[in-house]
Amino acid sequence: LSMFSVATFWAPPAASKPPEKQKDPSIVERSDAYLKALVAGDAGAVAAMFEDDPILMPPNQPLLRGRQAVEHFYEGWCHSPMRPTAFTFDHLEATVSGDAAYDVGTYKLSMHTTAGQNVQDRGKYSVILKRSSSGWKIAYLIFNSDLPPQPQ
Numbered sequence: 474l475s476m477f478s479v480a481t482f483w484a485p486p487a488a489s490k491p492p493e494k495q496k497d498p499s500i501v502e503r504s505d506a507y508l509k510a511l512v513a514g515d516a517g518a519v520a521a522m523f524e525d526d527p528i529l530m531p532p533n534q535p536l537l538r539g540r541q542a543v544e545h546f547y548e549g550w551c552h553s554p555m556r557p558t559a560f561t562f563d564h565l566e567a568t569v570s571g572d573a574a575y576d577v578g579t580y581k582l583s584m585h586t587t588a589g590q591n592v593q594d595r596g597k598y599s600v601i602l603k604r605s606s607s608g609w610k611i612a613y614l615i616f617n618s619d620l621p622p623q624p625q
Contacts, residue, residue, distance in 0.1 A: 494565060494566035494568075495566060495567065495568045496564050496566065496567045497567050497568060497569045497574065499569065499574075499609065500564075500567035500568075500569060500574050500576050500602065500609065501564055501567050501576075503522070503602065503608070503609045504562055504564070504567070504576055504600075506522065507519060507522055507611075508560045508561070508562065510522070511547070511550075511551065511557055511560055512557050512558065512559065512560055514551040514552070514556060515551070516544055516547035516548040516550075516551045516552075517544065519543075519544075519547045519551075520540055520543050520544035520547055522610065522611055523540050523543050523610060523611045523612075523614075524540075524603060524605065524610035524611065524612050525539075525540055526538065526539055526540070527539070527540060527543055527610075527611055527612055527613065527614070528612070528613050528614075529542070529543050529546060529613075529614050529615075530613070530614065530615035530616075531546060531616065532596075532616065532617040532618055533622060554586055554587040555584040555585070555586050555592060556584060556585070557582055557583070557584055558583050558584060558585045558591075559581075559582070559583040560580065560581070560582050560583070561580065561581050562578050562579070562580050562598075563578050563579045563580070563581075564576060564577075564578040565577050565578045565579070566578070571604075572603060572604040573601065573602070573603055573604070574601070574602040574603075574604075574609060575599065575600065575601050575602070576598075576599075576600045576602070577597075577598070577599045577600075578597065578598060579595065579596065579597050579598070580594075580595065580596055580597070580598055580616065581593070581594070581595050582594040582595070582596075594618050594620060595618070595619050595620070596616060596617050596618040596619050596620075597616065597617065597619070598614070598615065598616035598617075599613075599614075599615050599616075600613065600614045600615075601613040601614075
């Protein structure tokens, strides 16, 4: 064996970068509309993005079932003293498979209190969507903060 062939045989493999996760534009566009409606304080528009019998799993409370419960949750959030003022997603993956899709990622959320304080939150989310005659609708949504719960 020549020195070249031994070096080639023992050379470590070239570092490969994992493939980029898929980010389907139709799902990213749908999540952008969700963010816009939430920051605008439009609970009805947010609830309309859910299918008729969705499941919402917000942090620190039992799951909510049905569009009416979802809308009630968002009305409380949109009209609370700590209403969202800025909201962004970092999509780790947004994939479509037939009539179902999922979106998984992290979020950053800013809220402004009535006391004039800015509150920053960050966390993660998973959403499953189903295609309907009127477009993508949220079937399941779970999200939770990376920050520790605040004492009551």
